[in-house]
Amino acid sequence: MDARRGDGYAVSAEFYDLLQAETDRRQAEQRFAEAAARARYAVLDVGAGTGIVTEVLLRASTVPVHAVEPAPAMRAALLSRLAHLGADRRARVTVHPEPFAAAGLAEAADLAVASNMIAGLDPATRRATWRALTAALRPGGLLLFDPPPAHLPTGTEEAQRLGPVRVGPDLYLADVTREPHRGVLRTVFTYRVEREGTVLRQAREAFDLWPAPPGLLAEELRTAGLDVVRAPHPDLMAARRPAA
Template sequence: MSDPYERSAEYLDIMIAEAWEPLAPALADVLGLVRAGAGAVVDLGAGSGRGVRVICRALPNAPVLAVEPSAAMRSVLLARVHEDTGLRERVTVLPGDCASTEWPDGVRAVVALNMIGHLPPGERRVLWSRAAAQLAPGGLLVFNVTPPFAPVRMERVRMAHVVIGEMEYEGWASARPTGADEITWRMDYSVLRRGRRLDGVSVEYRWWVAGEEVLASEVAAAGLALRRVGDPGLGLCVVERANEVPAPLG
């Protein structure tokens, strides 16, 4: 399988740092909803491991299976896990993807942040079915959805700017429709010193889009229910068994 992050992994961890500032406490709040238990937590598309750190702090006794298909991203993830004794004792890093990686039964939580768009509709449905079969009672799956929710053109915008020493790192994003429920993102990364570009790379990858109604219908077909949680701007969604969704207050 081709690795869309093979050429851009050098930049991704620093580029997403700012986005994780609100996302990390929001994820911790969601994991606080998980009932006490001994099951593992599965982090799908664990990337460079920022979510792994949040999981381990929020659920201090849970083993974590960090699943990451990109060898380039796993190198960053493994380094982050290895340098922290607490993570090294609890986190297992696995190659593979949603379909190919085995989970234990009785999973306490599944975290799938910033990765649902990598899954075509058929693979999303496989994920919902696996969650329905393997989540422990009271367990949940948390993921996020961000615009666009339909295949539309996204004009080029700067998504990140980071200064490290004398170097500036910039990331620019744009997208174009490439299917009935698909866009292709183009990411341009540049490295500058004193305003002069020294290095950079451009990459493209496919991304499947879906609105909340479509996703809610998919999870319902698997016997699950979807609800939004937290700040609407973060797009966090929790998926649980339909008979375990908390009743509304009031």
């Protein structure tokens, strides 16, 4: 399945938290919690997915959080996660079902984070997202994101294994491959459920990633009105809307 379609993540949503939540939560705490604790107005979670980063931002901050997630399957998981939070934290969240560039947020927050999503935007959508982020950040507001791969690999990369994770008698796992495909990096997740060595189910979902070198990203950010600044974590890029 190509995740650019409206049913994107329809396969992955079932497996995502089971196979990736622990790693994603640890990374979010390392990358975003300190900045969220300093937020004084609101925080944007752009591409909230199943809500792992949203929950970290809520726990680290005391301000409202805007969680933007257009994929219905992932948003369902996000809302299920929010349902299990305390009413005080849940009251601070606004869920936006549109793509971020269509959400219409204006000077809504002093911090925006985009975890594991910028690479999935084609160049035109990426540039539109930078412009929307400039509008959504208050003067002096900070953007943190993990950048796309800088370039395409020369061939298919060695498969990465997620899991296995045991649920009762069953093992859940995924093999992830990445290879160049018509100018993008095609990432394929092949999910399996096994019991006693027998494959009970197998499902596959593909995502396209658009590489962009740091220099190009910096130029796009400057054009959109954001100043590139030093990131608080080596895996991130950071930009700030100039103070008024």
